[in-house]
Amino acid sequence: MQPIFHRVMSTSTALGLLAGLGIAGGMGLPLGIASAEAQDELNVYSARHYEADDALFSGFTKETGIEVNIIEGSDEELVTRIVNEGANSPADVLITVDAGRLWRADQEGVFQPVESEVLEERIPANLRHPDGHWFGFSTRIRTLYYNPEIVDEPPQTYEDLAAPRFEGLVCIRSSSNIYNLSLMASLIEHHGAEKAEEWANGVVSNFARDPQGGDTDQIRGVASGECGVALANHYYYMRLVRSDDDADQEVVENTELVWANQEGRGAHQNVSGAGVLQNAPHKDAAVKFLEYLATDEAQAYFANGNNEYPAVESALDNPVLEEFGRPKLDDVNVSVYGENQPEAQMIFDRAGWK
Known part of the structure; x- marks a missing residue:
């Protein structure tokens, strides 16, 4: 069966074609994107690259009759395109992952505030922008892992990763990775910049x-x-758990997961989210789409498609996630991850975290 949404060209491919035609910045309404007169269509720019998201777009069309056109690309590509298109942009909604990226987009002025009783009721306040510029629809938890054959006393908190007993044992991504920037931003919020930098120095050691x-x-x-210990978002591990590949199952057997900071503030959570764009030609349809993403049906797609936790807790319907349970979570408003992001990067740089 053919999908009832339209995946248009990726933005990198589109920009390459436009450059070849001498059209700078992706201006206008290229690639068959719907014009403002076609009120039964919605144009979504998405930086989420999961096949399971197709069910979100199809489900919305089935429920509303509104056809969805999709442009895919990295968040940087899409935001640049939206800015360059300006008032002529056909984009209605931007979807991306991590509150830090949503903050970056908001700094470019691409979002408009949305007032919706549905969204305010369904999406917890700490998972959305205070002024309704964007909303988180699924959560991803930064999680600790350890090898029980190497580590006798596993880490229980993010702060433990800097403990001397883990010298030479920590594996982690680069400091430029948005997930680590957001974690550092949360540490700044909870401990202050000085202690957060002490932690970064300890982890590097x-x-x-x-x-x-x-x-x-x-x-x-x-x-x-x-490595003896590591840090990674939970859904990467859940993919391995659900995998039929023997090599993946061996990884699971040799690794233990620890939900961090359960005796304190709770585990660091981030969001995958979306907002209505400043020049959205189909604002009403865009708001309907965001409200659809908050329904139990759509929330279940997030949980089952990529093993993310739904923002609406009651919508959880994933046997693997239910097996591991829903840990205590840090309830800080995720918008601070963006606000503290510049300082987080400077701390990483001073610590020599490559």
């Missing part, structure tokens, strides 16, 4: 190797014994 690879690579490093 404990590196098992120079930062490299993605989150799954950190987990595999723990399983292989190259």
Whole structure:
């Protein structure tokens, strides 16, 4: 069956074609994107690259009759495109991952505030922008992992990663990675910049190797014994748990997960979110789409498609996530991850965190 939404061209491909035609910045209404007169269509720019998201777009069309056109790209590409298109932009909604990226987009002035009783009721206040510029629809938890054959006393908190007992044992991604920037931003919020920098220095001293690879690579490093402990978003591990591949199952068998800071503020959570764009030609449809993302049906797609926790807790319907439970979570407003991001990067740089 053909999808009832339209995946248009990726933005990198589109910009390349436009450049070849001598059209700078992706201006206008290229690639068959709907014009403002076609009120039964919605144009979504998405930096989420999960096949399971197709169900979100199809589900919205089935429920509303509004067809969805999708442009995909990195968050940087999409925000640049929206800014360059200006008042002529056909984009209605931007979807991306991590509150730090949503903050970056908001700094460019691309979002408009949305007032919706549905969203205010369904989405917890700490998972959305205080003024309604964007809303988080799923959560991802930064999680600790360890190899029980190497580590006798596993870490229980993020702060433990700087403890001397883990010297030469920590595997983690680069400091430029948005997930780590947001974690550091949360540490700044909770402890202040001075203590957060002490932590960064301690973690760097404990590196098992120079930062490299993605989150799954950190987990595999723990399983292989190259590292004793690591940090990665929970859904990467859940993918391995649900995998039929023997090598993935071996990684799971050799790795233990720890929900961090359960005796204190709770585990660091981040969001995948979306907002209505400043020049959205189909604002009403865009708000309807955001409200649809908060329904139990759509929330279940987030949980089952990418093993993310739904922002609406009652919508959780994923056996693997239910098996691991829903940990105590840090309830700080995730918008501070963006606000503290510049200072977080400076701290990482001073600590020599590559």
